[in-house]
Amino acid sequence: MNARQSLIQSAQELLWERGYVGMSPKAIQERAGAGQGSMYHHFKGKSDLAAEAIQQSADSFRDGADKWLGASGTPLERIRGYMLRSRQVLKGCQIGKLTQDPEIAANVDLRRPIDETFQWLQRRLSGVLAEGQQSGEISKNLNATEVAAALISVIQGGYVLASAAASPKPFHRAIRGVLSLLG
Amino acid sequence: MNARQSLIQSAQELLWERGYVGMSPKAIQERAGAGQGSMYHHFKGKSDLAAEAIQQSADSFRDGADKWLGASGTPLERIRGYMLRSRQVLKGCQIGKLTQDPEIAANVDLRRPIDETFQWLQRRLSGVLAEGQQSGEISKNLNATEVAAALISVIQGGYVLASAAASPKPFHRAIRGVLSLLG
DNA sequence: GTCTATAATCGGATAGAC
DNA sequence: GTCTATCCGATTATAGAC
Numbered sequence: 430m431n432a433r434q435s436l437i438q439s440a441q442e443l444l445w446e447r448g449y450v451g452m453s454p455k456a457i458q459e460r461a462g463a464g465q466g467s468m469y470h471h472f473k474g475k476s477d478l479a480a481e482a483i484q485q486s487a488d489s490f491r492d493g494a495d496k497w498l499g500a501s502g503t504p505l506e507r508i509r510g511y512m513l514r515s516r517q518v519l520k521g522c523q524i525g526k527l528t529q530d531p532e533i534a535a536n537v538d539l540r541r542p543i544d545e546t547f548q549w550l551q552r553r554l555s556g557v558l559a560e561g562q563q564s565g566e567i568s569k570n571l572n573a574t575e576v577a578a579a580l581i582s583v584i585q586g587g588y589v590l591a592s593a594a595a596s597p598k599p600f601h602r603a604i605r606g607v608l609s610l611l612g
Numbered sequence: 613m614n615a616r617q618s619l620i621q622s623a624q625e626l627l628w629e630r631g632y633v634g635m636s637p638k639a640i641q642e643r644a645g646a647g648q649g650s651m652y653h654h655f656k657g658k659s660d661l662a663a664e665a666i667q668q669s670a671d672s673f674r675d676g677a678d679k680w681l682g683a684s685g686t687p688l689e690r691i692r693g694y695m696l697r698s699r700q701v702l703k704g705c706q707i708g709k710l711t712q713d714p715e716i717a718a719n720v721d722l723r724r725p726i727d728e729t730f731q732w733l734q735r736r737l738s739g740v741l742a743e744g745q746q747s748g749e750i751s752k753n754l755n756a757t758e759v760a761a762a763l764i765s766v767i768q769g770g771y772v773l774a775s776a777a778a779s780p781k782p783f784h785r786a787i788r789g790v791l792s793l794l795g
Numbered sequence: 796g797t798c799t800a801t802a803a804t805c806g807g808a809t810a811g812a813c
Numbered sequence: 814g815t816c817t818a819t820c821c822g823a824t825t826a827t828a829g830a831c
Contacts, residue, residue, distance in 0.1 A: 466816050646797085
């Protein structure tokens with residue numbers, strides 16, 4: 430891997446582990462095995478590198494979700510598959526976690542890829558839910574967009590409960606809870 | 613207010629705004645109008661002060677929730693009241709947000725008050741749900757503990773979606789979604 | 796209890812040599 | 814493209830005077 434991509438990958442890992450505020454250029458360089466000169470040659474600075482790292486993380490997040498939501502099976506089966514897929518629960522969401530960082534929330538270049546990813550996921554889930562409403566698997570009384578937002582929120586909030594407890598159990602409990610509501 | 617409590621309050625605000633990693637002793641002192649000598653007289657250091665601040669925030673979080681869940685009305689009305697109560701959506705959860713900070717997750721003294729608060733809330737919500745199951749307002753096929761975890765997660769995850777969008781709308785959409793599922 | 800002085804380390808970069 | 818040198822402010826304290 431070249432130095433540029435190695436720096437991006439190190440930044441992705443550190444953003445996930447420490448957030449933007451908690452990630453120093455020095456730590457990125459050490460993890461990537463690159464010097465300061467290299468980093469400041471390839472990127473304007475910390476926020477420029479972070480923007481690229483976040484974009485790549487968002488892209489792979491989307492690919493991962495689409496694999497489950499576009500799988501074979503009935504709409505409800507695909508939703509359940511996505512909700513129940515294995516995750517690194519105690520690490521939190523590589524994308525969602527970043528929204529709670531004050532400097533990411535305040536910088537539109539850092540926030541936009543995250544916003545677009547969640548908008549995409551809401552539309553994608555909402556489409557699958559609507560399919561299920563057509564086929565009669567899911568109640569037509571529900572608003573698909575609202576239920577999609579709730580499903581995404583359960584995952585994101587499940588990470589919060591799991592981190593608080595230092596255990597993945599509350600995460601899985603919450604997923605089971607919302608799936609039982611969905612029927 | 614005395615210097616000690618003023619320092620605690622400033623730490624509470626900064627933890628909410630910037631997280632533990634992003635909060636410097638200097639910023640706490642400036643906001644509290646106190647000097648370094650004062651802060652290090654009253655507290656052993658940053659983490660000692662943060663532990664006290666988090667404990668007080670957790671206590672008031674619990675009081676706030678209990679007011680809604682212990683209000684008058686049927687169980688389902690009280691759940692809806694709690695879920696729909698007004699919140700500072702774009703600031704995020706004063707308690708839940710902290711779990712995503714790496715140094716809080718890694719320090720049991722900082723994490724414990726948060727864990728205990730969410731455990732309490734889950735039990736409290738679960739109790740109200742069980743009441744509703746007794747009275748026939750809520751389906752007896754549901755597991756009250758799992759549904760309680762899902763409800764809390766929707767709130768916590770709603771904050772994430774709202775921060776990503778820089779808008780409270782996805783938060784309210786998710787709450788409406790899960791309430792429609794609950795019936 | 797609070798103040799000021801001091802200090803070692805880190806943070807986030809810039810400059811110029813190679 | 815990468816390296817080393819340099820910079821200045823911030824971080825997280827400690828020491829001792831008042």
